[in-house]
Amino acid sequence: MRDFASELEQRKQAGLYRTRRLISGRQQPVLISGGKPLLSFCSNDYLGLASHPLNIETLRSALAENGIGGASSHLICGHNEAHHRLEERLAAFTRRSSALFFSTGYMANLGVISALAGRGDTIFSDQLNHASIIDGCSLSRARVCRYAHGDVASLEGMLSETEGHKLVVTDGVFSMDGDVAPLRDLARVCRDHGALLVVDDAHGFGVLGPQGRGCLAELGLSEEDVPVLVGTLGKAAGTSGAFVAGPAMLMDYLVQKARTYIYTTAMPPALALATCTSLDLIEHGDELRAHLQSLVNRFRQEASAMGYDLMPSRTPVQPIMIGSNTRALALSHGLEEFGLLVTAIRPPTVPEGEARLRVTLSAAHSHDDLDSLLQALLDCRHLLKT
Numbered sequence: 001m002r003d004f005a006s007e008l009e010q011r012k013q014a015g016l017y018r019t020r021r022l023i024s025g026r027q028q029p030v031l032i033s034g035g036k037p038l039l040s041f042c043s044n045d046y047l048g049l050a051s052h053p054l055n056i057e058t059l060r061s062a063l064a065e066n067g068i069g070g071a072s073s074h075l076i077c078g079h080n081e082a083h084h085r086l087e088e089r090l091a092a093f094t095r096r097s098s099a100l101f102f103s104t105g106y107m108a109n110l111g112v113i114s115a116l117a118g119r120g121d122t123i124f125s126d127q128l129n130h131a132s133i134i135d136g137c138s139l140s141r142a143r144v145c146r147y148a149h150g151d152v153a154s155l156e157g158m159l160s161e162t163e164g165h166k167l168v169v170t171d172g173v174f175s176m177d178g179d180v181a182p183l184r185d186l187a188r189v190c191r192d193h194g195a196l197l198v199v200d201d202a203h204g205f206g207v208l209g210p211q212g213r214g215c216l217a218e219l220g221l222s223e224e225d226v227p228v229l230v231g232t233l234g235k236a237a238g239t240s241g242a243f244v245a246g247p248a249m250l251m252d253y254l255v256q257k258a259r260t261y262i263y264t265t266a267m268p269p270a271l272a273l274a275t276c277t278s279l280d281l282i283e284h285g286d287e288l289r290a291h292l293q294s295l296v297n298r299f300r301q302e303a304s305a306m307g308y309d310l311m312p313s314r315t316p317v318q319p320i321m322i323g324s325n326t327r328a329l330a331l332s333h334g335l336e337e338f339g340l341l342v343t344a345i346r347p348p349t350v351p352e353g354e355a356r357l358r359v360t361l362s363a364a365h366s367h368d369d370l371d372s373l374l375q376a377l378l379d380c381r382h383l384l385k386t
């Protein structure tokens with residue numbers, strides 16, 4: 001048998017060992033860990049909807065009506081009116097013809113990519129795409145070409161040399177860097193070279209664009225420009241699940257072919273209804289988004305003035321680049337002594353030598369909360385000089 005125990009030991013030595021922090025209670029902005037409160041800057045609950053009284057109330061009454069479990073897959077007897085209502089609401093919200101509700105973003109990417117490309121086809125994937133996209137590419141058995149992060153010119157070169165069915169897939173907002181993909185240029189080269197473009201807007205949905213309709217709506221890119229949009233509902237929407245939206249014919253194709261849609265139990269119907277309430281809150285959430293943006297702008301200005309190395313991001317994902325794994329952990333521990341929770345992100349989640357602290361801001365934070373973070377960052381600056 002393989003020596004699993006010594007592999008674990010090696011990980012510990014390399015500063016790569018992962019542990020799960022036990023928390024209790026709600027996520028935002030203060031969570032309880034080991035009995036003590038920590039002001040968290042690492043959840044993806046960008047609008048503070050994970051504990052909003054209105055979607056909680058919808059969930060409570062929907063549970064009374066529908067019970068808890070989905071009990072069956074969508075193609076047997078699990079496709080509830082509640083799921084259907086959410087899918088129609090998601091299609092309308094994203095200005096697309098049709099939408100499908102998946103159990104998680106991970107499952108949506110696996111299912112969509114492996115259904116829309118297969119043996120003999122070619123998938124072009126941004127080098128910094130999310131792990132669920134990478135795994136979807138492997139599962140598809142298509143040939144996979146990774147292109148340099150955001151490099152549309154090199155992608156175009158690769159597309160022009162490739163025959164057959166081509167699929168291009170990218171994060172909309174990159175999950176560990178916070179930058180936005182060059183979507184308009186990607187749409188153009190995909191149209192010019194007959195490639196199908198898939199955009200995963202896990203971090204832009206609810207946050208970017210008019211009424212939070214996402215990174216494509218922000219640029220006015222329609223379903224004709226970008227046929228397949230994936231979004232997740234566990235981040236800004238504050239509930240759980242994910243969706244794919246696009247032309248009705250493609251959604252119909254996915255119902256036939258996406259194995260992670262077909263061979264799994266439908267989500268609890270009540271959760272779908274709670275998510276409909278989240279969509280109402282997102283749609284009317286301009287004040288939340290304006291507050292969030294003011295936190296992002298202040299964080300960037302003040303943290304970089306202290307000498308911290310930030311990334312070119314205008315989104316609530318605001319990594320502080322550190323480089324070494326151990327130094328990233330030291331800064332994270334230092335901040336925790338001040339009652340702040342900002343986790344260190346290390347390889348393989350990010351490339352080797354690019355460990356960072358991934359600060360995420362939420363509309364649930366106050367400017368006083370941000371003051372606490374900035375003061376602690378000032379007090380911890382010495383931890384980076386060794």
Ligand SMILES: *Cc1c(COP(=O)(O)O)cnc(C)c1O
Binds near residue numbers: 105
């Ligand atoms: C979080 C995330 C996912 C996975 O979504 P879950 O619903 O959490 O499984 C997919 N893609 C990106 C870019 C993400 O950041």
